[in-house]
Structures are given as C-alpha cells and as structure tokens.
Amino acid sequence: MFEIEKCCxxxxxxxxxILTPHGEVPTPVFLPVGSxxxxxxxxxxxxxxxGLSMVLANAYWLYLQPGMEVxxxxxxxxxxxxxxxxxxxxxxxxxxxxxxxxxxVNDEGVVFxxxxxxxxxxxxxxxxxxxxEELGADIIVALDECPASFAPDEVRRAVDRTSQWAKRxxxxxxxxxxxxxxxxxxxxxxxxxxxxxxxxxxxxxxxIGGLCLGETREEMLSVVERAANFLPxxxxxxxxxxxxPEDIVKGVSLGIDIFDSALPTRVARNGSLFTMKGRRxxxxxxxxxxxxxxxxxCDCYTCCHFSAAFLHHLFKCRETLGLRLATIHxxxxxxxxxxxxxxxxxxxxxxxxxxxxxSSYHPTDEAIRLSQRRRWLSQAGAxxxxx
Amino acid sequence: MFEIEKCCxxxxxxxxxILTPHGEVPTPVFLPVGSxxxxxxxxxxxxxxxGLSMVLANAYWLYLQPGMEVxxxxxxxxxxxxxxxxxxxxxxxxxxxxxxxxxxVNDEGVVFxxxxxxxxxxxxxxxxxxxxEELGADIIVALDECPASFAPDEVRRAVDRTSQWAKRxxxxxxxxxxxxxxxxxxxxxxxxxxxxxxxxxxxxxxxIGGLCLGETREEMLSVVERAANFLPxxxxxxxxxxxxPEDIVKGVSLGIDIFDSALPTRVARNGSLFTMKGRRxxxxxxxxxxxxxxxxxCDCYTCCHFSAAFLHHLFKCRETLGLRLATIHxxxxxxxxxxxxxxxxxxxxxxxxxxxxxSSYHPTDEAIRLSQRRRWLSQAGAxxxxx
Numbered sequence: 001m002f003e004i005e006k007c008c009x010x011x012x013x014x015x016x017x018i019l020t021p022h023g024e025v026p027t028p029v030f031l032p033v034g035s036x037x038x039x040x041x042x043x044x045x046x047x048x049x050x051g052l053s054m055v056l057a058n059a060y061w062l063y064l065q066p067g068m069e070v071x072x073x074x075x076x077x078x079x080x081x082x083x084x085x086x087x088x089x090x091x092x093x094x095x096x097x098x099x100x101x102x103x104x105v106n107d108e109g110v111v112f113x114x115x116x117x118x119x120x121x122x123x124x125x126x127x128x129x130x131x132x133e134e135l136g137a138d139i140i141v142a143l144d145e146c147p148a149s150f151a152p153d154e155v156r157r158a159v160d161r162t163s164q165w166a167k168r169x170x171x172x173x174x175x176x177x178x179x180x181x182x183x184x185x186x187x188x189x190x191x192x193x194x195x196x197x198x199x200x201x202x203x204x205x206x207x208i209g210g211l212c213l214g215e216t217r218e219e220m221l222s223v224v225e226r227a228a229n230f231l232p233x234x235x236x237x238x239x240x241x242x243x244x245p246e247d248i249v250k251g252v253s254l255g256i257d258i259f260d261s262a263l264p265t266r267v268a269r270n271g272s273l274f275t276m277k278g279r280r281x282x283x284x285x286x287x288x289x290x291x292x293x294x295x296x297x298c299d300c301y302t303c304c305h306f307s308a309a310f311l312h313h314l315f316k317c318r319e320t321l322g323l324r325l326a327t328i329h330x331x332x333x334x335x336x337x338x339x340x341x342x343x344x345x346x347x348x349x350x351x352x353x354x355x356x357x358x359s360s361y362h363p364t365d366e367a368i369r370l371s372q373r374r375r376w377l378s379q380a381g382a383x384x385x386x387x
Numbered sequence: 388m389f390e391i392e393k394c395c396x397x398x399x400x401x402x403x404x405i406l407t408p409h410g411e412v413p414t415p416v417f418l419p420v421g422s423x424x425x426x427x428x429x430x431x432x433x434x435x436x437x438g439l440s441m442v443l444a445n446a447y448w449l450y451l452q453p454g455m456e457v458x459x460x461x462x463x464x465x466x467x468x469x470x471x472x473x474x475x476x477x478x479x480x481x482x483x484x485x486x487x488x489x490x491x492v493n494d495e496g497v498v499f500x501x502x503x504x505x506x507x508x509x510x511x512x513x514x515x516x517x518x519x520e521e522l523g524a525d526i527i528v529a530l531d532e533c534p535a536s537f538a539p540d541e542v543r544r545a546v547d548r549t550s551q552w553a554k555r556x557x558x559x560x561x562x563x564x565x566x567x568x569x570x571x572x573x574x575x576x577x578x579x580x581x582x583x584x585x586x587x588x589x590x591x592x593x594x595i596g597g598l599c600l601g602e603t604r605e606e607m608l609s610v611v612e613r614a615a616n617f618l619p620x621x622x623x624x625x626x627x628x629x630x631x632p633e634d635i636v637k638g639v640s641l642g643i644d645i646f647d648s649a650l651p652t653r654v655a656r657n658g659s660l661f662t663m664k665g666r667r668x669x670x671x672x673x674x675x676x677x678x679x680x681x682x683x684x685c686d687c688y689t690c691c692h693f694s695a696a697f698l699h700h701l702f703k704c705r706e707t708l709g710l711r712l713a714t715i716h717x718x719x720x721x722x723x724x725x726x727x728x729x730x731x732x733x734x735x736x737x738x739x740x741x742x743x744x745x746s747s748y749h750p751t752d753e754a755i756r757l758s759q760r761r762r763w764l765s766q767a768g769a770x771x772x773x774x
Contacts, residue, residue, distance in 0.1 A: 036700070036704050037697070037700065037701075037706070038708045040708070041707050041708055043692070043708065043712075065700065065703060065704050066675070066696070066703070069676070070675060074678050074697075075678075080694070080696070080697055080700075082693055082697070289457060289460050291462075305430070305431075305469050306469055307467070309457055309461060310424070310461070310467055310468065310469070313423075313453040314424075314425070316452060317423050319424070320427065321425045321427070321428055321429065321430065323707060324711075325430075
C-alpha cells in the first residue's frame with residue numbers, strides 16, 4: 001500500500017505515502033530504532049511529539065529479550081511498548097551476522113548463540129516471518145544473510161542464499177506487508193542479480209541491505225544509486241542503516257523512501273548534536289556559557305526549554321536527562337529534515353533545497369567517520385548490546 | 388511566610404502553606420532532590436506533573452559544577468534549570484562533611500577538596516549565604532557542621548560551631564527566607580541546646596540535620612520527636628534526608644512539615660518501586676508476565692501507560708527509559724502520600740489514615756535497611772557523585 005504523490009523532475013526523489021493498519025506514513029521517512037522496544041531514552045509519546053510516524057523494532061533482539069511468550073501475553077508489540085503508530089520489524093539478519101558468536105549458516109537457516117547468555121538458537125526464514133507476524137508488526141522484512149565483509153565469494157553466496165530464503169519467506173507470509181532485502185555488497189553485478197530474484201516475488205517493498213559495513217561514503221552512495229535503479233519504482237525502497245543528515249538528503253535524491261539508523265540517537269548520547277551547519281559536541285567548553293539553545297532555529301522540546309549551557313552541564317556531570325534531551329533534539333532535527341525534503345519535493349524545489357542544505361551542512365570528516373565506524377563494527381558484539 | 392491551616396488534635400501533625408516568590412507550597416511537603424539541577428532523569432515539566440511543588444537543589448554541588456559564573460550568566464538557578472516553582476537550596480554541609488576529602492574545619496569555615504577534580508575550596512557561613520542568594524533560591528539553609536559520627540565530643544563541637552555559624556548567616560542574609568539547621572546527634576541535651584541557640588535568631592524555618600547517619604529508625608524517630616518539640620511551633624520544620632513512605636507518615640505525626648531525600652529516586656533507579664503494601668523490585672521474575680501496572684491503583688504516567696512486564700523488560704535490558712519511568716512512579720507515590728496526609732489532617736482523619744497506612748505498608752526490613760544505609764555511607768565519597 002504505497003502511493004507516490006510526486007516525483008522530482010531533476011532527481012529520483014519522490015514523495016509518497018505508505019498506508020498501514022496503524023496509520024499513514026508520509027515518505028521520505030526516517031525510522032528511529034527501537035531495537036528492544038523503546039527508542040532509547042524516550043517514551044512513545046515523545047517519539048510521536050517529535051513527529052516520527054513509524055518505528056523500527058528488531059525481531060532478533062525481541063526474540064532474545066523479552067521473548068515471544070511475554071509479548072504474546074501482552075497482546076503484541078504495540079500493546080507491550082505502548083507505541084500506537086506503525087512498526088516495521090527488521091528480521092535481524094544484520095545483527096545475527098555481525099555478532100561474533102554466530103555458529104553456523106546453511107541453507108536451512110542460521111544457528112547462533114545469544115550474546116546475552118550464550119544460549120543456542122535457530123532462525124529459519126519461516127520462523128523469522130512467523131515470529132515477526134506474531135509480534136504484530138505492520139511491515140516485516142525477510143530474513144537475509146548479511147555477510148560480515150565484502151569478500152566476493154562470501155557476498156555471492158549471501159546473494160544466493162538470501163534469494164532462496166526470500167522465496168520461502170513469501171511462501172509462509174500471511175499477515176501485513178513484507179519487504180524483501182537485497183544483498184550484493186559493492187558489486188553492481190551481484191546487486192542486479194539480487195534485485196532480479198527479489199522482483200520475481202510478491203514483495204510489498206524492498207530494503208537495501210549489506211551496506212554501512214566500513215565502505216566509504218562514496219562507495220555506499222554509488223551502490224545505492226544503481227541498486228535503487230534495479231528495484232521497481234512503484235514500490236517503497238528502504239535503505240537500511242543509513243541516518244546521517246547528509247546521507248538522507250543524498251539517498252532521497254537517489255530514489256530512497258525509507259531510512260532507519262541508530263546513528264542520530266547514538267551520537268546524541270555521546271553529546272554530538274545536529275545543527276544546520278553540521279554536528280556540534282555539547283561537551284565542548286565553548287558551550288559552558290552559551291545561554292542560547294544548541295540550535296536557535298530548532299523547535300524541539302530541548303531547544304524550546306533549555307540552553308546549550310544547561311545541556312553542557314548535564315553532559316559534564318553525567319546526568320541521564322542529558323541523553324534524553326540530546327536524543328530528542330537529534331531526532332527532531334531528522335524529522336524536520338525529512339519534512340522539509342518532502343515539502344520541497346511536493347512543491348518542486350527539492351533540487352535547490354538539496355543544494356542549499358549540502359552547502360551549509362558540513363558532514364563529519366570522512367576519515368574520522370570511517371575510523372569511528374570501523375572501530376564500532378570491530379566491537380560490534382559488545383556494542384550491539386547497547387544499541 | 389508560613390501559615391498553619393489546621394492542627395491534628397491527636398498528634399503533632401499540621402497542615403499549612405509556605406508562600407514563596409515562585410508560588411505556594413502546601414505542607415506537609417516532600418522535596419525531590421535535584422542536587423546538580425535536575426531531579427535525576429526528569430524534566431521540570433515531569434516534576435510539576437507529578438504534583439511536586441518545591442525542589443531541593445544543593446549549593447555544594449552547584450558551586451562545584453557548573454559554578455556560580457555559569458548560573459549567574461543564565462540569570463539564576465530557575466532560568467538555568469527551567470524549573471519555575473520554588474527552590475530550597477541546601478547549604479551542602481552534609482555533603483562537605485560526609486565526603487572524605489575534607490581538609491579542615493575551624494571557626495572561620497571549612498576547607499575541602501572537590502571530589503570531582505581535587506581542587507581546594509573554602510566555604511564560610513557568609514560565603515554560603517551569599518552564594519545561595521545569588522543562585523536565586525526561594526529558601527536557603529544556613530551552613531552547618533554535620534559531624535560524620537555520633538561521637539559525643541564531635542557532636543558537641545558541631546553544635547557549638549553550627550550555632551556560631553548560624554548567627555553569622557543571619558547577619559549577612561539579605562534576600563528570601565533562611566532556615567537554621569539543628570545539630571546534636573542522638574543527644575537530647577545537645578539537640579535542646581542547639582534549638583535554644585537557633586531560636587534566638589530570626590530564622591524563617593528550622594531544619595533538623597545530623598540524622599540518617601546509620602542510626603536505627605527508632606533512634607531517629609525518637610530524636611525527631613523531641614527535636615521537633617524544641618523548635619517553635621509557628622515556623623516550618625524540615626527533617627533533612629528523610630523520604631521513605633513510613634518515615635514521612637511518622638515524621639508528620641511528630642510535627643514535621645518538610646521532607647527531602649534522594650531515597651525515592653535512588654531506589655527507583657535500582658528497580659525498587661513503592662506500592663501501598665511496600666516496596667517491590669521490578670527485576671523480580673514474578674513481573675515477567677505481569678500485564679498490569681506495577682501498582683494498579685496508581686495514577687502516575689508510568690502506571691497509566693505501561694505494564695509491569697514492560698518495566699521489567701526495560702530493567703532487564705538496562706534501557707535508561709526504565710530509570711525514568713520508575714522515578715516517576717516513586718515520586719508520584721510520595722506526592723500522593725503527602726496529598727493524602729494533608730487532606731486527612733484537614734478533615735480530621737489523620738490518625739486513622741496513619742494507622743491504616745502503617746498497617747498495610749510493610750517497610751523494608753530494618754536490618755537490611757541499616758546494612759544498606761551503612762554500606763552506602765561508607766562509600767559516600769564515590770556514591771555522592773551519583774546522587
């Protein structure tokens with residue numbers, strides 16, 4: 001149930017709507033990550049007030065904790081978390097394969113050990129779909145094999161297996177919508193092959209997976225550009241794991257409708273706050289006496305109520321309220337950004353909006369970004385527990 | 388500016404009002420602790436919605452972080468923290484003397500080292516008053532010497548010095564209201580001497596300090612009973628550091644009007660939640676499948692929106708949202724308790740309310756409470772940084 005309202009004449013950008021049983025989602029849209037239920041530090045009410053319409057939950061984490069029995073007993077993920085809007089669940093392929101305690105993958109499925117207690121579990125494509133449906137998600141994602149590197153053989157094998165699993169997911173799928181997930185690493189040939197296989201199946205949308213694994217931003221965007229072209233234009237395209245302001249703007253221009261990422265909330269908890277000129281670290285001593293909001297043009301709860309000096313103080317003395325106020329600010333920044341993108345597509349000004357935004361917004365230095373990302377990935381097993 | 392509206396005929400309990408430049412405070416009242424500005428995990432808006440009218444901030448902590456310059460630059464503590472209601476600042480005598488890096492106390496004042504960076508500072512009674520006035524607090528508390536033990540010589544010396552300091556505090560005091568603080572440990576003779584000295588001075592209210600230092604609950608209450616009698620009945624009486632539900636109910640019956648304590652918020656962050664029957668630990672596996680609120684009779688935000696099973700899940704996977712939801716619940720429990728106490732005094736039913744409450748509420752086992760308290764005190768230097 002995806003309607004395209006308007007396409008940008010100068011780029012692949014489009015504005016649309018996804019209709020779900022829990023409400024309408026205007027696109028382009030960013031989904032905040034509520035891996036284990038809540039978006040970290042926030043109540044569902046705050047997420048709604050920020051202007052975010054759909055949340056991404058993670059089937060892998062919810063399966064491990066609190067487990068299906070608990071959520072079933074509560075009548076599903078919506079009632080359990082008190083979030084009344086649409087929910088998309090990620091199958092957790094990325095998490096299974098990026099956690100190091102993976103035991104074995106074969107055609108049947110993947111056996112892995114819980115990073116929480118070391119217990120052994122099997123996810124098959126069928127189980128993944130059934131589990132996500134039982135959670136009561138509005139949109140579910142097929143189980144994929146997400147290779148941990150760009151080694152050609154590994155990527156090729158992952159494309160094959162992901163295609164076979166996609167078929168099995170579609171066969172067992174009964175309820176709500178299901179998105180297929182494309183693999184293929186940095187190879188355009190494999191991306192195309194993956195897309196062709198997925199297009200044979202009745203998916204309601206398509207996710208682009210297997211990126212943000214330590215490649216450069218240019219590599220990532222160049223793959224997204226081609227990958228999006230391989231996918232049908234009448235279905236929503238979801239770029240998984242992407243969430244920096246600059247990547248969202250560029251991704252939209254390449255035809256992406258849905259983004260999700262823990263980046264805005266994770267960097268917020270480190271004190272890194274979005275402004276129209278780029279990220280600012282609130283712990284920097286230049287904010288000690290700043291009695292203005294961190295971003296004077298921002299309409300978020302944090303900027304409307306608190307000075308940068310107060311936020312600086314909270315981070316300096318490690319008050320957890322600071323984590324929340326920073327999270328609210330960054331998510332509102334992203335929500336406003338996607339609202340502005342959408343409005344500009346609808347009124348035919350996206351190209352100039354994009355140009356203007358990218359000329360004033362200074363992204364994090366690529367070398368720093370890459371080294372942070374790679375360090376984060378290398379510690380993924382432990383880090384994932386916090387993300 | 389304290390008006391007594393009604394006195395209980397069967398006990399020393401009374402209902403009244405404290406008038407401040409930032410609004411009226413109905414008593415008996417509990418002040419949540421916002422040592423470094425915010426009540427831990429909460430926005431000012433949440434504190435107000437919980438029904439708490441006055442907040443306690445700590446001059447000692449605010450002096451160390453962010454320091455006077457920052458707060459002055461923001462136009463005072465109210466604008467800095469965005470809390471628009473009344474604020475009482477504690478001088479921080481308790482913190483100075485319970486932190487182990489204390490250097491030296493003499494008649495002039497106390498020299499201490501910051502537990503944050505080891506830097507050396509001097510607090511004199513005059514400085515303490517001026518600093519609290521510059522913060523813009525509605526009510527300030529005189530600087531006291533709070534002995535770290537009940538050793539008779541130490542307590543006697545502290546009473547003498549606290550009396551001398553009280554005089555100097557009154558002399559320099561210019562703005563708002565100032566409360567004197569009584570010492571005397573567990574000695575009734577010294578408590579009386581302390582009270583007599585304070586009563587000679589034009590204090591607007593009186594705080595009872597030097598308790599909650601590892602004595603038993605019976606010792607504490609028996610001192611409070613006599614100490615309250617030594618203080619003038621027409622002024623508010625503040626029992627510092629007391630905040631368990633059972634101690635509040637008993638304290639009111641002994642003539643206490645104001646309570647403050649980090650206990651409700653600290654135990655909340657450990658998962659210990661108040662119910663009408665006593666504390667419950669949300670991490671207990673009995674809550675795993677509990678699809679009722681933690682306290683079905685509670686009207687707090689947490690109980691109105693979330694099941695005990697969801698809170699249990701948040702604590703199990705260490706989501707910081709859990710700390711906030713638990714804090715909201717415990718503070719609302721205390722706010723409702725003081726509201727009920729006040730109503731019962733006004734309609735002449737306090738004695739039966741007290742009896743009923745104490746017969747259904749099972750306090751934490753005294754032996755466990757004492758050992759926890761003593762362990763906490765012995766680690767005070769490190770712990771204080773988190774409280």
